[in-house]
Amino acid sequence: MIELKYYLLISAALFSLGVFGVLTRRNAVNVLMGVELILNSANLNLVAFSRYSSSGIDGQMFAVFVIVVAAAEVAVALAIVLTLYRVLNTVNLDRADVLKR
Amino acid sequence: MSVTDVVFILTAVVTVGSAVVVVVSRSLIYSVFSLLFTFFGVAVLYVFLGADFLAGAQVLIYVGGILVLLLFGVMLTHRLYNLNLTTERFQPIAGTLIAAAVFVSISLAAFKTKWKLVGDRELEPTTQQIGEAFLSSYLLPFEIASVLLLVALIGAAMLVRRRTDV
Numbered sequence A: 001m002i003e004l005k006y007y008l009l010i011s012a013a014l015f016s017l018g019v020f021g022v023l024t025r026r027n028a029v030n031v032l033m034g035v036e037l038i039l040n041s042a043n044l045n046l047v048a049f050s051r052y053s054s055s056g057i058d059g060q061m062f063a064v065f066v067i068v069v070a071a072a073e074v075a076v077a078l079a080i081v082l083t084l085y086r087v088l089n090t091v092n093l094d095r096a097d098v099l100k101r
Numbered sequence B: 001m002s003v004t005d006v007v008f009i010l011t012a013v014v015t016v017g018s019a020v021v022v023v024v025s026r027s028l029i030y031s032v033f034s035l036l037f038t039f040f041g042v043a044v045l046y047v048f049l050g051a052d053f054l055a056g057a058q059v060l061i062y063v064g065g066i067l068v069l070l071l072f073g074v075m076l077t078h079r080l081y082n083l084n085l086t087t088e089r090f091q092p093i094a095g096t097l098i099a100a101a102v103f104v105s106i107s108l109a110a111f112k113t114k115w116k117l118v119g120d121r122e123l124e125p126t127t128q129q130i131g132e133a134f135l136s137s138y139l140l141p142f143e144i145a146s147v148l149l150l151v152a153l154i155g156a157a158m159l160v161r162r163r164t165d166v
Helices: A004-024 A028-052 A058-088 B003-024 B028-048 B052-076 B092-112 B127-134 B139-159
Strands: none
Touching (some): A028 B052, A058 B139
């Protein structure tokens, strides 16, 4: 039986890598990948706690809803990225610094 | 060290290692494809945790849906004759410091806290339990999630349509 803290360690690593990606990447699609890493680490935590605590299935239910919201989020975010590309002809986030032109 | 431990360590190394490639690699295509390995690794960890339904959902939704969408995003936002799909970094030092601080604080919290745990529980199939929970105590969140998906569908289609009538 693998202990809970190792799952938490993997999840912490995924989370901090996601934070690193969100903070340092310039490409909008790459920033989205960082957000997906963060959501995955949160899910891993939820499932791990649901396995090692007496709460039954609740943690897994939360993870299902997180997956649903992640799917909706990535669809809308990619639509925004495509619109950004059409307007500015780039997906570099530091060049998307105007509200209107 | 049992076989389970070896498989767990291998899975952990693959998951975290490919996540490193996702955020460090200069090529966007490499990032997307190593994200594939990260998602599969998390699915294997779900199997370790006895969450069979979630492992299946992870493979179907993340690998089959979100990853393909991200690949579309990469392909549609670059001219295909210009296969130089690289990305730049900015503020690498500050980003590294913040990420390291986040990692250290979370792992310290994970290791120092005395978790109140139950012992080894029986592994049982979760699909039926999840289905029953969806239609009983989680009925309202379930309906809200379906409306959210509909709104996201319409919103995404509206955002990328060609504006001929405006």
